[in-house]
Amino acid sequence: xxxxxxxxxxxxxxxxxxxxxxxRVDFGRRVLVLRRRKVAVRLDWRAVxxxxxxxxxxxxxxxxxxxTGSYQxxxxxxxxxxxxxxxxxxxxxxxxxxxxxxxxxxxxGAALGVSGAVFQSxxxxxxxxPYIIGFSQGSYTGALIVILLVNGTYWQLAGGALIGxxxxxxxxxxxAYQRGVQGFRLIVVGIxxxxxxxxxxxxxxxKADLDKAMAAAAWGAGSLNGVSSAQxxxxxxxxxVLLVLAGMSSRQMRQLELGDDAAxxxxxxxxxxxxxxxxxxxxxxxxxxxxxxxxxxxSLLAPQIGRRLTRAAxxxxxxxxxxxxxxxxxxDYIAQHIAPTPLPVGIITVMLGGGYLGWLLITEARRHx
Amino acid sequence: xxxxxxxxxxxxxxxxxxxxxxSPSGSRLHVESATLGYDKRVISRELSVEIPDESFTVIVGPxxxxxxxLLRGLSRLLKPSAGQVVLDGADINSFKTKxxxxxxxxxxxxxxxxxxxxxxxxxxRGRYPHQGFIRQWTEADEQAVLRAMDQTSVTxxxxxxxxxxxxxxxxxxxxxxxxxxxxxxxxLDEPTTxxxxxxxxxxxxxxxxxxxxxxxxxxxxxxxxxxxxxATHLIAMKDGRVVAEGSPAEIVTADLVQEVFGLRCxxxxxxxxxxxxxxxxxxxxxxxxxxxETT
Numbered sequence: 001x002x003x004x005x006x007x008x009x010x011x012x013x014x015x016x017x018x019x020x021x022x023x024r025v026d027f028g029r030r031v032l033v034l035r036r037r038k039v040a041v042r043l044d045w046r047a048v049x050x051x052x053x054x055x056x057x058x059x060x061x062x063x064x065x066x067x068t069g070s071y072q073x074x075x076x077x078x079x080x081x082x083x084x085x086x087x088x089x090x091x092x093x094x095x096x097x098x099x100x101x102x103x104x105x106x107x108x109g110a111a112l113g114v115s116g117a118v119f120q121s122x123x124x125x126x127x128x129x130p131y132i133i134g135f136s137q138g139s140y141t142g143a144l145i146v147i148l149l150v151n152g153t154y155w156q157l158a159g160g161a162l163i164g165x166x167x168x169x170x171x172x173x174x175x176a177y178q179r180g181v182q183g184f185r186l187i188v189v190g191i192x193x194x195x196x197x198x199x200x201x202x203x204x205x206x207k208a209d210l211d212k213a214m215a216a217a218a219w220g221a222g223s224l225n226g227v228s229s230a231q232x233x234x235x236x237x238x239x240x241v242l243l244v245l246a247g248m249s250s251r252q253m254r255q256l257e258l259g260d261d262a263a264x265x266x267x268x269x270x271x272x273x274x275x276x277x278x279x280x281x282x283x284x285x286x287x288x289x290x291x292x293x294x295x296x297x298x299s300l301l302a303p304q305i306g307r308r309l310t311r312a313a314x315x316x317x318x319x320x321x322x323x324x325x326x327x328x329x330x331x332d333y334i335a336q337h338i339a340p341t342p343l344p345v346g347i348i349t350v351m352l353g354g355g356y357l358g359w360l361l362i363t364e365a366r367r368h369x
Numbered sequence: 370x371x372x373x374x375x376x377x378x379x380x381x382x383x384x385x386x387x388x389x390x391x392s393p394s395g396s397r398l399h400v401e402s403a404t405l406g407y408d409k410r411v412i413s414r415e416l417s418v419e420i421p422d423e424s425f426t427v428i429v430g431p432x433x434x435x436x437x438x439l440l441r442g443l444s445r446l447l448k449p450s451a452g453q454v455v456l457d458g459a460d461i462n463s464f465k466t467k468x469x470x471x472x473x474x475x476x477x478x479x480x481x482x483x484x485x486x487x488x489x490x491x492x493x494r495g496r497y498p499h500q501g502f503i504r505q506w507t508e509a510d511e512q513a514v515l516r517a518m519d520q521t522s523v524t525x526x527x528x529x530x531x532x533x534x535x536x537x538x539x540x541x542x543x544x545x546x547x548x549x550x551x552x553x554x555x556x557l558d559e560p561t562t563x564x565x566x567x568x569x570x571x572x573x574x575x576x577x578x579x580x581x582x583x584x585x586x587x588x589x590x591x592x593x594x595x596x597x598x599x600a601t602h603l604i605a606m607k608d609g610r611v612v613a614e615g616s617p618a619e620i621v622t623a624d625l626v627q628e629v630f631g632l633r634c635x636x637x638x639x640x641x642x643x644x645x646x647x648x649x650x651x652x653x654x655x656x657x658x659x660x661x662e663t664t
Contacts, residue, residue, distance in 0.1 A: 025514050028487035028528030033506060042493075042506035124481065179408065248502065255497050261477035264446050266550060267470030267498040313486030 029311075047310040047319065054309075054322035058106065061329045065102045066094050068337050100229040103236065105332040105345070106325045108224075108288040109298055111239040113306070113324020114246050114317050115284035116299030121253050121315040122277045123183030126360075129300040130169070130285040133190025136294045137197035138168020139286070140220050143293070144204045147216045154231075157219070158290035165289055168193060169282045222295035222346025224332055231291050238287045243321070246280050250317050253277055257314045295346045297353025298324050298331075304356075327352070397422055397585070398443060398473065398554055403452030405435070405442045405609075412438040413609035415452070420554075420602075425580040426587045427600035431630050435609040436589045437478070437558055443587060444475040444556050470498035474552035476543055478559050482531040488542050489527040492518055495549030517548035520582075521575060537568030544575065555579070557588040561595070573599045593630075597621050598644045605629045621645035 030045040066078045071093055073081075080086045081094035119128040130136075142164020146152040152160065176182075176189040201220075205213045252273045255263040264270045288295060305327075306312075306319030331348040339348070399419040406412045412435040420426050420443070428436040441447035442454050445461050454461040461469060474495075482491060495517065496510045518524040521541045526534065531542060540560065547555060557576070561569040573595055580586050580601070590596045596603060597617040604614045607629045613620045626634050626647055639646040 023515050025489045025493065025511055025518075026527035027489040027493075028530070035507065038503060040504045040507040040510075251497070251500070251502070251505070255494065257481065257483045258494060259477060259480040261446060261475070262480040262546075264466075265444055265470060265473075265475035265477060265547075265556075266495065267465075267467035269466050307485075311485060313490055314483035 044310065044312065047312055047316065050306075050309045051318055051322055054319065054326060058322065058326050058329065061326060061333065062102050062106065065105075065329060065333050066098050068333070069093070069098065096229075100227055100232045101224050101332070102329065104224050104227045104232045104292065105329045107232070107236045107239050108292060108295065109302075109325040109328025110243070110321040111284045111288050111324070112295060112298040112328065113302030113320040113322070114243060115281045115288075116301075116324070117303035117306070117315045117317050117320035118246060118253065118277050118281035118284075119299070120303050121257055122274050122281075123186060124257060125183050125187060126304055127300070128183060128187055129297075130281055131294060131296055131299065132194070133186060134168040134172045134193040134197065135165040135282060135285055135289070136296065137194045137201060138171075139165030139289045139294060140201050141168070141197050141204070143219055144201055144208075144216050147219070148204060148208045148212055151212075161293070162286050162290045165286055166282065168197060169278075173278065218344065219293045220346075221344035222289075222293040222349070223344030224292050225342070225344065227292060235287055235291045239284065242280055242284050242287070246277075246284070246317060249273065249277055249280065254314060293344075293346065295328065295349055297349045297356070298327050300353060301356050302327055396420055397457050398455070398587075400439070400442060400449075400454050401452050403442060403449035403454060405438050405447060405449050407447075411450075411609075416609065416611070417452075418604060418611060418614075420585065420587055423580075423583065423585050424602040425576065425600055426585075426602040426604060427596040428587065428589045428604045428606060429591075429593055429596045429629075430606035430612075434606045434629075436606050438609075439606070440475075440556050440558050440587065440589050444473060445469050446475070467498045470550065470552070472552055472554060474547045474550040474555045476547045476555070476557045476560055478562070480543055482539070484532070486531050487527070488523055488529055488531055488534070488545075489514070489518075491531055491542060492523070492527075492545045492549050495546035498550060513551050514549050517545040517551075520548055520579065521545040537564055537571065540564060540568070540572060541575070544572070548579070553583065554585045554587070557586060559589050559591065562591065569595065593621075593626070593647045594639070597646065598639060598642050617644055621647065 027044075032043040032045055032048060034041050034043070063075050063078050066082075067073045067075060071089075073090060073093065077086065077090045078094055081091045082099075116129050119130055119133070120126055122128075139161040142160040142162070143157055145164070146157045146160030150156060150160075172186065172190045172193050175193070176186040178185070205216060208216065252263075252268050255266055255268045256270065256273060256277075258266075260270050263273075285299065302324035303315050303320040306323045307315060309323070310316065310319050312319070327349070328345065331352065332345040335343040335345045335348045396419040400416055402415045402417050404411060404414050405416060416435075416439065418439065428439060430436045438447065442449060445454070445466075448462055456464065456469065456472060461473075464472075493506075493510070493514050496506075496513060499510065499513075500506070515524070518527060521544050523538065523541050523545050526538060526542070531539060534542065540563075544560070560576075561572050564572065569592070576586055576588065577599055588600075600617055602614065603617045603620055605612045605620065605625060612629050613625055621636055622645075623634055623636050626632050626636070633650040635648045635650065636645050637648055638644070
């Protein structure tokens, strides 16, 4: 390794010989620079291509999911139904029956991917995830209380899950707070609170009647069965707003990855930014959970897969969103059509996540042993 | 704030309007009877310090004397519980955070390089305070990054992964990132601590170069001899107070070192630079009676 000996004593004062404007920074990777009027952005070519391929894969997967069912359709029929070309049965099947579920998988998958990305970036830990820090068990507790004690309607169930999850997340945040919040402490406190709520949940289910317990267990697995178009529209609107807000915070998020002091020295308001990002991450997950129950592991997997595909430095939002959408869509397709009996999508994502964790343990062990 | 291609120009043209409004005391950055500390634990009370403009100021003192705390105060990372830190004639906490970041840069004691980041990408992140949501990578940004990498001699490493670099190279990359921020005042928190002696000297020479092109530098250093050789203005601290300040030639004496560090020493002229050089006396021992038994 060549460490250049000493410095030219006048290195600092001498102006570079080459004329400015012609030289370009070597980023070690191809970049796409767009400068027009007030806009000046730099994109990574590889990330652009990866995102385009992912978008294409999502489109194909969505068409496949809209085709498949007890009444098979051709890709052409699906597309003409979507574009309003056909009416009648094909239109009803695609738009009325299958589209809400496909749209839900897509939007919620993207939401979970971004939620995980925000958490992993702010905690600087690839295992950080809104479910790991207590949201999942908290929302389950909330839902259980609604199902078992109130026997509530769907919207009461969603509200219960939302309140339970948010309460758990706030409790974790406050317990981990000590002159600001550090990632590691938040994760450890989150795991502790999750374990406590998990045993509470088990106790609640054991005390319940069989049919209620079964309903609760089905909800707890996370499913897109019977998601109505009203629910999807509401969920998608919330997710859209939250994704825009997350996108607007992405530059601050990227600076925070350099460490609190470096970020603060560059003009990032560290505590406020971190709190905003955590709230956005929890809100995204909360929206999904309220509609479909907790769909585990997509938020954990999507950012890491996205990062490996783009080979980006740190966590980026767009690939995480697209990988999340593709994962959720695929997992729901498998759950509906490939599994021997239709399953909740959450079961499939748990299996994916288990595989990922196993792989992570093996590679990390290889690296460190 | 608009950034023009002036990024390649001298710092005097850096566009901080601040320069036209010097503070009455003649120092752009100073501390006025500030109380600095963490939570309830006070480190410094009623501390007043001036950073002379265009100086290479070095703060020295024993561990826990409050030197890093002072630097955190100067960089706005730490808000005084009483008194104020004044930047360009106004309380530093009255500025927007990004505005402070366009005037005062900081090389923190430890920063994190995201996994898989290249040198060019990391240095480019120093442009954050000059960028906006739709103006993320202007020509001025590009030129400022190139210049920062030239100044720190990391241009050739630009496409390499930061993880692959040696400690000395990596520290120069962090300096480049702080330079890309294009501030005329730069604060350096123990910049040489984890480096071997060759890289320490290399870095100190780099700072001297930056000082010569017009940067005001404030560094916290452990090594008294480095401080005495490279500083134009020295601040010695103990127990949260400033014990002495002035040019190294004026203030570095055996008495001062005894008072501040509790170390008995000789101060002799550095044979190379002529600056004061501190030679510790250690325990008194007979000069020619080496012990033979194992210790």
